[in-house]
Amino acid sequence: MLIKRNAYFGDGSKIRIGNNSQIGINSIMDNDVIIGDDVTMGPDVIIYTSSHEYKELGIPINQQGEKPHRPVIIGNNVWIGANTVVTKDVPMNSVFCGSAGSVVKMRF
Numbered sequence: 078m079l080i081k082r083n084a085y086f087g088d089g090s091k092i093r094i095g096n097n098s099q100i101g102i103n104s105i106m107d108n109d110v111i112i113g114d115d116v117t118m119g120p121d122v123i124i125y126t127s128s129h130e131y132k133e134l135g136i137p138i139n140q141q142g143e144k145p146h147r148p149v150i151i152g153n154n155v156w157i158g159a160n161t162v163v164t165k166d167v168p169m170n171s172v173f174c175g176s177a178g179s180v181v182k183m184r185f
Contacts, residue, residue: 081120095153109148113169116151119159124149128164154184 079099086092087107094100095114106124126149130141151157152169160176167173172182 091148101159107146109146111148111150113151113153113155115154116157117155118157119161121160122157122163123161124151124163126164
């Protein structure tokens with residue numbers, strides 16, 4: 078495992094990183110993240126497992142708390158490109174990139 082500088086893991090209590098995986102410079106992940114084996118991340122990857130609640134119009138968003146955490150699982154042999162925001166599971170053998178975070182290629 079290789080964790081490059083300035084990576085941030087919140088309290089790190091529910092993060093698992095597989096064998097031979099690399100976490101990019103300035104990457105951010107909160108809780109409930111599982112990263113498989115042989116995963117490569119570019120710099121500035123952000124992995125979010127929760128978000129702000131916003132459904133009550135009469136209450137400011139910053140007073141509504143957070144939605145429940147949903148784990149994000151990144152499969153084995155995945156490449157996540159630089160500046161990607163990950164909010165959902167990433168299938169194994171995929172290339173995942175873009176500001177909205179999506180699979181752009183499957184590797185078979």
